[in-house]
Amino acid sequence: MGHLLNAIECAPPNCIQCLPDNSPDATAAHEHRSHTGQNKHNTQHQPYTMKESTQTALRAAAVLGVAFGLCVTGLIAADAKSNPIKEAMGKYHKAPKGTDPVCKKAGDGLATKEEIKGMLAAYTAMAAAKPPQGDEAKWKKLCADLVSATAALDKGEAGAADKFKAAVNCKACHTDFKPAAKK
Numbered sequence: 001m002g003h004l005l006n007a008i009e010c011a012p013p014n015c016i017q018c019l020p021d022n023s024p025d026a027t028a029a030h031e032h033r034s035h036t037g038q039n040k041h042n043t044q045h046q047p048y049t050m051k052e053s054t055q056t057a058l059r060a061a062a063v064l065g066v067a068f069g070l071c072v073t074g075l076i077a078a079d080a081k082s083n084p085i086k087e088a089m090g091k092y093h094k095a096p097k098g099t100d101p102v103c104k105k106a107g108d109g110l111a112t113k114e115e116i117k118g119m120l121a122a123y124t125a126m127a128a129a130k131p132p133q134g135d136e137a138k139w140k141k142l143c144a145d146l147v148s149a150t151a152a153l154d155k156g157e158a159g160a161a162d163k164f165k166a167a168v169n170c171k172a173c174h175t176d177f178k179p180a181a182k183k
C-alpha cells in the first residue's frame with residue numbers, strides 16, 4: 001500500500017494533501033478488520049460476497065484514484081493561475097449575461113477603485129506573459145497601452161476613460177493574438 005502511494009509522482013508540493021492524514025497502512029489494516037467482521041455478520045443478506053483480496057485491491061484502486069484525481073485537479077488549477085492572459089480575460093472582460101464586465105464599467109467611468117486596481121495588476125501580469133501567438137513586440141505595445149490607460153484611470157486623470165476604451169479594444173488584440181477557436 002505505502003509503496004503504491006509513494007509511486008505516484010506528485011510534482012507540486014500541494015499534492016501532499018492527496019494523501020490521507022494517518023498512515024495509509026494503518027488505515028488499510030483498520031478497514032480490513034472492520035470489513036471482515038461486517039461481512040460475516042451480513043453473509044445471509046448478501047448473495048455474493050467479494051473475496052477479501054478483491055476488496056483490498058478495489059480499495060487500493062479507489063485510494064489511488066482519489067489521490068490521482070486530486071493531483072490532476074491541482075495541476076489544472078496551477079495551469080489557470082499560470083496563464084495571466086486567460087485570468088485577466090475571465091475576470092475583467094467577461095461577465096454573466098445581463099451584467100457589464102468590469103472593462104465596460106471602467107470605460108463608462110463606473111468601475112470601483114478596487115476593480116481598477118485589480119485590472120491594473122491583471123494587465124501588468126498579462127503584459128509580462130507570452131501570448132499564444134503573434135508578434136511579441138506588438139503584444140508588448142498593446143499591453144503597455146492597456147496598462148498605462150488603466151493606471152490613468154486609477155489616478156483619475158482627465159480623458160482616462162476614453163484612453164482605456166481605445167486600449168481595451170477586444171478585436172484589435174484578438175485578431176493577432178487570440179488563437180482561432182478549435183472546431
Ligand code: HEC
Pocket residue numbers: 083085086089090093094103131132142143146167168169170171173174177178179
Ligand atoms: C491586449 C490584448 C487583448 C485585449 C485588448 C483583449 N483580449 Fe481577450 N484575449 C487575448 C488573448 C491573447 C487571448 C487568448 C489567450 C489564450 O488562449 O491563451 C484572449 C482570450 C480571451 C477570451 C477567452 C479566455 C479563455 O479562458 O480562453 C475571452 C472571453 C476574451 N479574451 C474576452 C475579451 C474581451 C471581451 C475583450 C474586450 C473587452 C478582450 N478580450 C480584449 C488578448 C486580448
